[in-house]
Amino acid sequence: MNISNVLAALEIMWKGMAGIFVTIFIIMVCVWIMGKLGRRRK
Secondary structure, eight states, X not given: OOHHHHHHHHHHHXXXXXXXXXXXXXXXXXXXXXXXXXXXXX
16 A cells, blocks of 8 residues: 555545535525525515
8 A cells, every 4th residue: 555645545535525515515605595585575
């Protein structure tokens, strides 16, 4: 097992996890904004 391969895999993994969390946050903000806009129309 080569340590450079492990470090490269960890780098790819944290970038993927960060992308997932950023995507979830963006979806949450969009849902919150749509909820605010929906309340005003009623």
